[in-house]
Amino acid sequence: MRGERWRRGALRVAAAALVVDGLGFGAFGPLPVASLARGGGIPTVAGFPTYGGGPLEAYVPTSIPLLVGFGVVCVLQFVAGVLVWRRRPAGATLALVSVALGAVFWWGFSLPVGPVLGVLAVVGVLAGWPALGQPAR
Template sequence: MSRSRTAALVTWTYAAMFGVPAVPVAIFLAENGRLPSLWGMFDMYAGLWSTQLAQDRVIALLLAYAGLVLAAVWSGWLLWQMRKGGAVLNLGLLPLEAVFWIGFALPIPWLFGIARVALVALAWPELSGSRRQATATTPDAARPSS
């Protein structure tokens, strides 16, 4: 499997683990007035924002985070298609995502972020080279043989 596709899989795994749950957590918060706990160990998405901001703002931030992660999912699809724009988008979203990781006190996404940076960096030559190889081979194929 290509490094680009591995980066896409890592991005999608992160999205499934942290982006998708943000929506049910927002619904739970709206219905119950508190954050749900994860197996009774700690409250989910509980960070500075949940203690310092009003409930409606925390709900809005959870939904904004889910939307941001949806953009990361799209970048993963572009990476899967071996498009350089997917790599640029994937890396460009990380600083915005990091703001949410800090605000919601999410420690594990940092590991996914590091993995995404490393995999996209390793995939960069194949993403850059695929277009150069395609254009480089096209004129040669059109030349008559000597």
């Protein structure tokens, strides 16, 4: 019983990390897309560029399709978080895939919080895996 409660808690931590990651990074996505669509550059928030200026720009310039791709990953992480909270096995799989995709953007845009949330999500999903699919008690 105690191990089951711990696994459910691990899934809750994973779900929270996924939702915070998806919402936190996704909320700022429209700002640089709108700026680039108007012909402007990447805007800054609190002195930091919104999804630009990272090491990815050495290979690919920050563009609207790139930012929309990151937005899609943020939506996937949010959906994965909701599904993991509900202990759906598909949510755990989506979480692992979306964290792997998100890692490319976290590195590319130099987003230091992303990897921390990603590690919490992956560790929580893997630790709570046996509790997936079980009804809530």
